[in-house]
Amino acid sequence: MSKDVFVFIEQRDSELQKVGIELLGEARKLADSLNQDVVAMLLGYNIKSKAEMLIHHGANKVIVVDDEILNEYVTEPYAKAVCAIIKKYDPEIVLYGASSIGRDLAPRLASRIHTGLTADCTALEIDEESKNLLMTRPAFGGNLMATILCENHRPQMATVRPGVMQALKNNPDLKGEIVEEKIPFDKSDMNVVIKEVVKVESKKKDITEADVLVSGGRGIGAPDAFNMLGELADLLGAEVSASRATVDAGWIEKDKQVGQTGKTVRPEVYFALGISGAIQHIAGMEESELIIAINKNEEAGIFGVSDLGIVGDVHAIVPKLIELIKKEKKAKSEL
Template structure:
C-alpha cells in the first residue's frame, strides 16, 4: 500500500507538508512529491483541501479458494506408534469437517505401518493418505515436506492441522513457505466461519495476556499447529469404515540433504505430562529446589507425575520438560494439585481445563483459588506431609479391609 499525489489536482498549498509527521513530502515545481520516508499513515490525505492525495491499494495475492476442499490432519507417528496429539487432532478435525460438510483425511508418512493407517480410520478419518517408503521410516525435514507438499498441490485441501510437537514445529513452517500460505502456531482453540469456510485459529499472544484469533482469507490451505493436550481425543470406533489410499511418493535419496544415521534415546525418563491422569505441580512457593522432593513424594503416593511452574524452571530447580503453562505444556488431567503456585494467567492457560484442581497456597487471595475446585490455605510444608500421612492411613485401612475379606 502506498500514498500517491495526483499532480493534475495538486495546487501546491503545502498543507500536506505541514501535517506529515515523518517529513516525507517535498514540494517540487509547486507540486507535492511523496518520498521514501512515507509510512502511508494517511494524515496528508485527510488534510488535503483539494483531495489530490490518495492511497493506492496493492493487489491482494492468493488463490482461488473455491478449488480447495477437505480437512487434513498430519498423523504423526514415531517408530510405528501413533502420537496422542494425532488422535486429538482427529477429534477436532472431525468436528470441523462435519461443520463444513467435507471429508476428513489423515496424512500418514512412514514405512510398513499399515496397522496405523487402519487405526486412523477407527479414530474418525474418512480417508487416510498413506505414503509408504523406506525414506520416510525416520522423520527428515526435506523428505516429509516434499511428500506432503506434492499431496497438497495435487489434492488441494482447505485446512491442514499439525501437532505442535518438535517435528510439527519444524514441518509446519516448511510447508507453509512452500505453498505460500499462512501458519498460525501453537493454537489452543479452533472454530469455523461456515459461511465463508474460514478457519478461526485462536492462540495466546503477548505472554498470554490476550487471545488472538487469526484468519487466512486469501490463501490455502489454512494451516495451524495445535498444542498437544489441548483438544479432546477422538473416540475409537472398532467397526468404523473408511478408505486407505496407499501412495508411492516421488522421493529419492537426492531429495534428502540431511540423513539420520542413528537415533539415540535419552537416558532420562520421559515426562509424559500430557498423558498423565494425575499431576502434582510445584511453584515458587516451594522456596528452593529441595521442595520438589516433597512434591515428588506426594506425586508418587497419588500415582501421578511432577509438574512445575515457569518460575521454578527459570530458577533451575527442575528441568523444562516438567513445565506447565503458556510456554510449557498444556495438560488436562483428572487431578491437578498446585502447590505454592500463585496462578498467573500464563500458568492457568496450561492447566485450567483439568477435571479437578486442588490448590495449596499460603495467600488466601492467590488467583489459583479462582479456578480451583478445592483450596487449602496454609503452609505447603505442613499441608503436604499431612496429606501423605492421611494417604498412608488410607492404604493401611484398605489393606486391613482386604485381609479381613480374604479371611
C-alpha cells in the same frame, strides 16, 4: 476449490503419536462446521496397518505413503511427500502437532506452498460468516491471546500443542477410505545420512501423558520444596509439574511447565500447590478432571477453577498428606 480438513499424523517407530489422534478430534469439529471431510496423512514404512485406527478416531479418509525412505523422520522426504499430497488434493485446512517434527515440517511446507502458518495454537474455530479458520495462540510472552486469519491463501495451516485438543473415543463402527499414494522418491531426497539412532529410555512420563500431576508454584517458597512435591508424586504414581514463575526462577526444567507458554494438560487429578492461578496457568490445566488447590491466599484465582480448595500453608499440609498416604499404604500391605 479447496476442500476438507487434513491432519498430519505423527508416528515414531510405527507407533501413532497422541497429538495426531487429538487433532483428528478437533478436525472433526472443524470439518462438521464446514460440511466437509477429515483426511489423515500417514507417512512411514510398513505403516499401512495403522490406518484403520485413524478412521476409528474420526477420519473419513486416510492417505498412506509407505516407503522405506520414510522409516525415520528426515525433513526433505517428508516435506516432499506432504507437499505432493497438498498440491494434489487442495485441502482447505492442514493441521500439524506442535512437536519437534511438526515444528520442523510445517514451516517448510508453508514456504513451498506459499501459504501462512500459525504456530503453537491453543484454540481453533470456524468463523460463522466468512468460514475462515480462526487460529488462536499466546502472544507477547503469554500475556495476550492473538487470533490469526489466513484469508487469501490456501490451505490454512496451524500447528497445535499436544494435550490441547480432545481426542474422539475409539469407535470401531466408523467406516472410511484408505488411499495409498506413491511418491517418486530418489536418492537425492535423502539429503542427510543417519549413522545411528540413539534412544534413551526415560523413567518419567511427559506431563501431557500423566494421569496425576503434582504442580508447584512460587508459593512453595524455594527450589528445594520440589523434593517434597516429588515425594508426594512418587506415592501417588504421579509426575511433577510447575508454573511459569518457578521455571523462570530456574527451580525446575522448562518441560515441566504448565500453561499457555508451557504445556496444556488434562490429567485425572491436578494438585496446584502454592499456585496463585494466573490466567495463563489456568488455560493450561483447567480441563483436568479433578483440581485440588492449596494456597495461603483465600482470594487466589486458582480456587475459582478448583474442585477442592484448601486455604493454608503448603509446607504444613503436604507433609501431613504424605504421612497419611504412607500410613494407608502400610495398612493395606499388612492386610
